[in-house]
Amino acid sequence: MASFDIVNEVNTQEVDNAINNTLKEISTRYDFRGLHTEVTFHSKENRIHLVAAESMKMKAVQEMLIKNFIKRGVDSKVLDFGTEEGTSQGHLKMDVTLKEGIDRETAKKIVKEIKDLKMKVQPQIQDDQVRVNGKKIDDLQAVIQHLKRKDMGVPLQFTNMK
Template identity: 40%
Template structure:
């Protein structure tokens, strides 16, 4: 009897790569001629990045630097959830950029429904497990087909496929 194979669909990023990208962005900001006198700060926590700078114009420039450094570190642009631009003390602006991790319930339900609709003639099960989706099947070829199908979709978060066995 064949055993079932499975994999997990997750949405995550490498925290150390994010730390490195932020460090590179800070270095770039302190040396760039248009940004070095702005007293811009970029602070990273586990869930968000907080940017404090002197104007919306420099905020846009900092966004560009941040996106460039993240892309060089192979971090998806989809992990950034830009918050509202707030006024800070001394005519400065502040913005919090939340870092998206995990698959939200609505998106997980949509992914499960999509898999069941697309592969209804194959014996593939998809189930929500916390902030990930587990897909199981007896055929590894079917699982590969599911991965290919999901890679062709445009989801609001970056999807990774883990624990393939």
């Protein structure tokens, strides 16, 4: 019986590279010269901490971050921007969490989408991934192609094709 897993994984090395590119861009931009701007990556917590002098600079940092994520091949859907908060120095801070894994609701949507295809495959939810079993590899590939066309709110990767 053939199977594959549907997962949402983030390559932390590419995230780190994207953040370093963002920091380089901030250091070379004229409009950021002399202003306090921070972008720090906490890989253990899957969190990025942003600090900027004002709201417009925060938006510019967010746009640079998204652009550099796309350049590095990391889907920008993994970024979950928090709310802007003030700091004691008069700056703004924001935490950006990296969404990794497939939550229960999204997994249920994926399973429903697969069952609506009416193919001879069995999807099942396992922790933060969905495993799809089937007799024919062609059916599994058809499921992958269908899910690639759909927007599930998180980037999906298809692994462990057996």
